[in-house]
Amino acid sequence: MTTLQDCLARDAQDPLRGLRKLFKLPEGVIYLDGNSLGAMPVAAAARVVQAVTQEWGQGLIRSWNSAGWFELPQKLGNKIAPLIGAEAGEVVATDSTSINLYKVLSAALQIAGQDAPKRSKVVSERSNFPTDLYIAEALCRQRGYDLHLVDSDRIEAALADDTAVLMLTHVNYRTGAMLDMAHLTAQARAAGALTVWDLAHSAGAVPVHLHAAKADFAVGCGYKYLNGGPGAPAFVWVHPRHADRFWQPLAGWWGHAAPFEFTPDYRPAPGISRYLCGTQPILSMTALECGLDAFVAAEAVGGMQAVRAKSLALTDLFIALVEERCAGHGLGLATPREHGRRGSQVCLTRKHGAYAIVQALIARGVIGDFRAGASILRQAQDRPGSARTDDHDILRFGFTPLYTGFADVWNAVEQLRQVLAGSEWERPEFNQKHAVT
Template sequence: MFDFSKTRAAFHLPDGVTYLDGNSLGPMPRAAQGRVAAMMADEWSEMLIGGWNKAGWYAQPRRVGDRIARLIGAGPGEVVMGDTLSIKVFQALSAALALRPDRRVILSDSGNFPSDLYVAEGLARAMGATLRVVDPGDVAQAIGDDLAVLMLTEVDYRTGRRHDMADLTARAHRAGALALWDLAHSAGAVDVDLTGADADFAVGCTYKYLNGGPGAPAFIWTHPRHAAAAQPILQGWMGHAAPFAFDAEYRPAPGIERMRVGTPPVIALAALEAALDVWDDLSLSDLRAQSIRLTQAFIAGVEAACPELVLNSPRDPQGRGSQVSFRHPQAYAVMQALIAAGVVGDFRAPDVLRFGFAPLYNDLADVERAVGVLARIVHDGSWDRAEFHQKADVT
């Protein structure tokens, strides 16, 4: 079994804090501060605009993309970085719809992240398509011969429910449709295998389990069979075949490079590169085994200590990602009390206490402390103080 104490030591975790919110924002890798400072001092300061060539800034989105590819079951040259996750969802979905011009139905589920559904709704309106949203358990039955694109987030952001990517992708293909997967709550948390599942497109963010920092850039993957044909509606300068020819008309770059849009966020990518160093000797199978160990222990502990809380995640670890949620009628106040006591999770409306478990830095001691503090807060009623009911802008 991999020694996760080595990866835990690679992160700055504030004293007295048990951090179970890496599914929202990963903690800072210790190496990131120095890497960004060096980039600013040695590259931006000294090279100025020459850094695009001398320091490799221009090629950075592909270089970093190759490192993420290994964590999602993709190959070299198949992943590129840049922009936000919503932009990448828009690009991938528009490209997938264009590959099925005789069909105009997008299928998703009610557990998908709202931003993905907002993008799909707007794109459907602009392209004369229809967005069909069903219950997560009804997705397989809703795949029909009119479907153009199946668009799902692999791990549900509220419940942690994990879709069977290979099965649903195969069902979509049998119906003549394409499958687009959002890996926001998967990459760095579970054993993703896009190639093995034969998916068509995938996108994801890097500020959660990949620990790239707030606002870290997103990634996009296109299966090689679509790389030469995919034509996203959002065509940017960096995705041109010859950006510095300054042609008046757009010509898509070969392969995944056409999915680049704007100028890459070089400073943010430097921090992300430092964060990715921790993965060099770690296998996804070890990651997944540790994730299951932690989440199973947490569920058992909470149910024994706090029977009044209701499990809101699948009990079977094979159907769950690396997060666990419980329901409580005063979940927001309970979570604020937890945070004040040094156990950081988060709240999701209307009544969900959500806890993310990142094997890179969480361990069984974190589980034990979180269960103990949660039990105390629930049982002594200390959550019911006025300040814990005051809603903040970000929950």
Template sequence: MTDFAATKARFHLPEGLLYLDGNSLGPLPKAAPERIAAMMRDEWGDMLITGWNKAGWMAQPMAIGDRIARLIGAEAGSVATGDTLSIKVYQALASALAMRPERKVILSDNGNFPSDLYIAQGLLKTLGPAYELRVVNPEDVESELSEEIAVMMLTEVDYRTGRLHDMKALTEKAHAVGALAVWDLAHTAGALPVRLAEADADFAVGCSYKYLNGGPGAPAFIYVSPKHADQALPALSGWLGHDAPFDFDLDYRAGAGVSRMRVGTPPVIQMTSLECALDIWDMVDMDDLRARSIELSELFIAEVEAACPMLSLASPRNPQERGSQVSFRFEHGYAAMQALIANGVIGDFRAPDIMRFGITPLYLDEDDIRGAAKVISDVMNKKLWDKDAYKTRNAVT
């Protein structure tokens, strides 16, 4: 049984703040500052460039990939880390399209993170007018799968509402019509159990700065099913994805398996931070995490709805149909969220009217949930949000 009091004790949580925004950026693991300082002093400082060998920097992307693999139900050796999520989306999508050259349609939904759609649009512009990105309502994805679809590209958990797709069922349907499945786990990894191998997913990508708590700018990861690993060719064929990068060949020769999806130089400082977070994840059973997430989410919804009738639940009512976030709609949601932050509860806002709260059992408990609900009640019922200072949009919402 996971001891969530013990995991909470491993995080730096500022006094006087209730942090319900781990779905955007996880908090700082207490071990990270000293670990990073030691890496910079003892490895970068004393080893200099020899750290790539002596300190194992070059092996970090695959070693960390294996640690993430446990959290997302992936086979050993099937996950690589490094680069950004946008790069990994591009790689997965381009590789999948190349494996279905006779088909020209990518199917996605309007609950997908917009950046994924932008990347698909940009990729298809380079491939020519024969290609199409088809975007439908989330509930219509299954019925829109047909033999003209090359790739189904979906974010498993809707970034706005927390709506949860059925990965296994949709992947099975995609395969039945000959399509490949690319899953974005940005709001899934570290939020609930993922079973990529069991679902027979083809590709998956995700970030490590949200629920995984790797820190701002922490590296992304990519999963390639072992059945595709030696067939999928990355459109972004960087030097570290080469079979022998230090032979410095002028022509690209793909490395073995998912390692070919490596592109640029590993971000060693960020990976060191992520390792500290993964040390905490080693204490966690993912099924325990899911059960605790549902308990806390249900408590949060009950407390907020009882006190704030002006807020409308935007997340699915059934906890089995949502991820580990709860969203409410409110016409003045941006101002209300700024007022909450000013009063010690940090969530975030997504246009046009979504107030979003991450439910993260690694460092939230019942007292935190009740305390946050009390502040939300005060802000909403006393209309503390109705001030000009809270209505001016910041660059990050």
């Protein structure tokens, strides 16, 4: 049986343990929701104050040049690039994930329309993050394509000679299941289709290798594992073979080849810079840079390989402790046990009371979140790759290796055990739904 002392000993040997001091975590809180909103870097508050009081307050408009504001999308993109297997000059931080998805899916459909005009289908996973499906649905309606949704174990079978684009999220937001990017991209290429990957739940948590996988387009989030703050700018990557082929659909002045020439006609910037649109949110970008600097620090202690190793160790421990200490309380597991198919979160299932259990945990200082699970795809644990449909809801726990420790995992499970054993979750105040779950 694993004890708290065992976990403290593991923390003492953790090569990433020194990175925790880079984040401001409230006393008495175990934060297991970094997959939804990352913790605040210690440096962020002072950096944003500096940007407000000095760069904006004193520098005023001069700071576009003197403080380097104008180059921030590319500067931050270059810090994101090594986390996702891209090269310098191929990524920009800008806009939101949804807007960036609209840009790259539009470009992918333009390429497909030119290279393979008879292809009429966009394929995606049925349990993909809803905003991705909404964007795809809208674009398919506009462009005359069909959006074809399938379960995760039917993706390959859905690829055919009528497929224009395969659009997938690398790690499923609801189950934590991770798709095999290299294999599925290769299957799409063999079928003559382009690939668009959403890295919102993988960038900064698991190593991503866009070039090695020969992917075509990717977008991702700045405020989850990258710890950029609420609503932080997202990012967009386009393989260089595609970057200069078409305008992206939001042809704004920041994506112009020479924005300060103020010409009436649009001339797109070369490469990834054409995927910019309007004036950038500089204050948000200064906060995002602080989150990215934590990954620069992580390079000295093993980088993303060390982050991934710890992520798997933390999630292994959480699964084992829940099954050991919370047995008999109706909890199931939606997240794959197989390391190659798991992101950096663990999703527990329960037929009734999942929302209230999460609220009771939050009241005790253990912060996770809830996701409704009507007809979720629950991974069969003993047979990787198989699945069945179930109507259980989700208790979702994200593990950010930069600041989460092994003792945090033990203590979180102990609080869960107490909530379940004492039926604490049945109290009325924990069954009142909030707007954000």
